[in-house]
Amino acid sequence: MNQTPAQLRQHFRQQRRQLSADEQTIASVSLLKQIQTHQLIDNDAMVALYLANDGEIDPINVIHYCWQHNIRVCLPVLHPVCQGHLSFQSYTPDTSMANNRFGIAEPTWDCRDVVPLSDIDYIFTPLVAFDKSGNRLGMGGGFYDRTLAPLKSRQFKTKLYGLAHECQQSEQLATQPWDVPLHAIITPSQLIRA
Numbered sequence: 001m002n003q004t005p006a007q008l009r010q011h012f013r014q015q016r017r018q019l020s021a022d023e024q025t026i027a028s029v030s031l032l033k034q035i036q037t038h039q040l041i042d043n044d045a046m047v048a049l050y051l052a053n054d055g056e057i058d059p060i061n062v063i064h065y066c067w068q069h070n071i072r073v074c075l076p077v078l079h080p081v082c083q084g085h086l087s088f089q090s091y092t093p094d095t096s097m098a099n100n101r102f103g104i105a106e107p108t109w110d111c112r113d114v115v116p117l118s119d120i121d122y123i124f125t126p127l128v129a130f131d132k133s134g135n136r137l138g139m140g141g142g143f144y145d146r147t148l149a150p151l152k153s154r155q156f157k158t159k160l161y162g163l164a165h166e167c168q169q170s171e172q173l174a175t176q177p178w179d180v181p182l183h184a185i186i187t188p189s190q191l192i193r194a
């Protein structure tokens, strides 16, 4: 029987939460190695990442790598006005942070630090499940889908990469009209081009 999105979320969130702290650390180091091996980030790029939550693969080593190589980093912030949307805000070691309503740390709102979507070269998204065609199942809030909708219709340079543990691969996910497909998925052991 086909599983509902809610059942799939429950299954794949449980899978990623079951990884031990050691497994998470190894995965996070291997993730950076994959990004380096495939030379996915140019030196003068603007890159959107995220702070790991709920067993997500942790991009913290990627963030530190970017900072060390003068690659600019931004993070998603729950938009204070446009409900259900994200804003991307620049992130440096000095950025003032606060927890959002999901308990995830994000830069405190400052309109001067907002990075427009059109200025972002690569967006690395968290995900609950993915398939080899670049379909992505998120936490169910529709935040990324709403925010990234312009990438579907207009000529944006922005590339969309999903970051995931191997155990988050699904055989085939049902697609929704509002889904924004990923260009590729990066796991600790491979780059899967969609």
Ligand SMILES: Nc1nc2c(c(=O)[nH]1)N(C=O)[C@@H](CNc1ccc(C(=O)N[C@@H](CCC(=O)O)C(=O)O)cc1)CN2
Pocket (backbone or CB within 6 Å): 050, 051, 052, 053, 054, 056, 076, 077, 078, 086, 101, 102, 104, 126, 127, 138, 139, 140, 141, 142, 143, 144
């Ligand atoms: N690390 C990370 N940051 C992110 C996201 C994400 O998926 N991961 N988001 C991607 O959209 C946005 C936040 N969206 C989220 C949506 C739901 C939940 C969540 O934990 N939901 C709980 C219910 C919590 C509650 O209602 O208070 C749950 O479903 O169990 C977390 C983040 C922006 N930042």
Ligand SMILES: Nc1ncnc2c1ncn2[C@@H]1O[C@H](COP(=O)(O)OP(=O)(O)OP(=O)(O)O)[C@@H](O)[C@H]1O
Pocket (backbone or CB within 6 Å): 005, 136, 137, 138, 139, 140, 141, 142, 143, 144, 145, 146, 147, 149, 176, 178, 179
């Ligand atoms: N571009 C959009 N415009 C309006 N509503 C949207 C859009 N994208 C998603 N939604 C709404 O958001 C809800 C959740 O979508 P979905 O289940 O695809 O989220 P998700 O991809 O799991 O979450 P996220 O994007 O935050 O990671 C859907 O019910 C849908 O109606």
